Amino acid sequence: MADPVTAAIRNAAKAVVLHDGRVLLQRAHWEGQDCYFLPGGGQEPGEALDATVRREVHEETGQDVTPERLLWLREYIGANHDGAPEDHRVEAIFLCRPEGTLDPLGGHAEDDVQTGLEWVELEKVTGLNLLPQGLRPLIADLAHAELPTRYIGDLA
Template sequence: MDTSITATVRNAAKAVILHDGRILLQRAHWEGQECYPLPGGGQHPGEALDVTVRREVLEETGLEVTVERLLWLREYNGAQHGGAPEDHRVEAIFRCRPDGDPNKLGGHAEDDAQTGLEWVNLEQVPAVNLFPHGLRGPIAALADGESPTRYLGDIA
């Protein structure tokens, strides 16, 4: 292990916002390609993860959401995927439902790479360029019913 690298772990909270068999995804242009990440982002010091996901979703989508439950815990270790060794993230991924009109979208603090928002049918998720790719299967499986809470490991 290279001891000259300062190791930090960034905590984040992401949202699987479901409504009428669809999931709300960000549309983004990142590293030269169109992709679809989940809404959400970094945890502030002292902030609970459920508060993080509600704040981030409101900023990026304009939706207020109710956090229903934790779906998955995901890690990303950049060194394992050809990325920067100091890029280590732990993400809590929550199932959420929109409060109010789910079609009234428009956040006030979108991510830099974000180009829009899109409701996608759960059955279509395996065909979209979802980031991280390792979430396509678990998200698509939600169309068949509830998923147990589980640790997904280090996935890209």
């Protein structure tokens, strides 16, 4: 009998950085596909989630941001999506505004899969291979109105 797998839930903070009707996205090559992700990443012990999103966005994009509010709380439970049973993530997704002028894009600690950065018009987000796909309509809807904070559940 195999030893049971001990799972740890990983907390992360992601950013929807908006400026002039555009959102800042990471271009990436992941699992054999070209795609986009929101900037952000894992929370460190003792770090508040708003500090996590500030740090991660700066590391990955070079842009300083101010988290304005929590937009969505997302989970990913790998066992529910043909993923590893021990893969369980909880992501706080913040609405963020760039601080000051827009800096030239390029962080000092980009993700391994990151191939670039791009400001994308909100109306074009639904046509992108943005992962997780369930975020596409939510982000695109921000072009019309800011949506209330909500739990969006186990979203792949």
